């Protein structure tokens with residue numbers, strides 16, 4: 754299946770930029786937004802475990818509260834939808850079982866037939882060496898979803914700005930996640946660029962391809 758020409762893909766990626774100012778009066782329509790929620794859900798993750806939650810904030814009062822703990826960045830209050838990426842702080846058997854049961858249901862197989870796969874995941878992420886860096890592992894997965902989201906948004910003409918300039922602890926509190934085993938790692942407001950955002954026409958700064966791509 755090929756729906757997008759290489760030229761159109763590059764056009765979308767060139768069009769995307771880290772939007773500094775959103776038009777606070779423009780809201781993303783339901784259909785377009787639904788496709789972007791699906792893009793989040795369809796993001797790949799290690800083992801398929803999806804150690805994430807995507808909190809979509811449209812409520813203006815909450816957006817204003819979050820702006821105050823986002824280095825005052827106006828994108829948070831002016832965007833249409835503010836996407837906050839939270840991760841599961843610890844991987845556990847219950848999450849792995851939930852994933853395997855979902856797999857069994859969707860694919861019409863017995864969860865017990867995946868016992869080997871379960872042991873492998875437990876031995877790696879729950880009791881193995883990677884259990885000590887599990888937050889780091891989960892955050893990497895969330896950043897894949899972030900990238901997927903931004904590219905999908907650009908393809909359907911929606912502006913975004915990835916935001917690490919946030920206080921993740923305060924975000925976690927404001928969104929009612931404190932003590933839940935989930936914590937915020939990154940955020941991404943989405944909406945429509947303000948006509949006066951001068952960054953929209955700034956030339957992209959990237960190292961030369963020869964310094965980034967190695968062909969063997």
Ligand SMILES: Cc1cc2nc3c(=O)[nH]c(=O)nc-3n(C[C@H](O)[C@H](O)[C@H](O)COP(=O)(O)O)c2cc1C
Pocket residue numbers: 769770771772773826914915916917918919939957
């Ligand atoms: C993980 C991540 C965090 C970022 N955090 C911020 C931020 O807090 N505020 C901001 O204005 N831009 C932020 N940016 C945007 C980058 O500065 C921008 O993507 C980069 O300069 C390249 O420019 P472009 O995205 O417009 O092509 C972030 C980008 C990434 C990938």
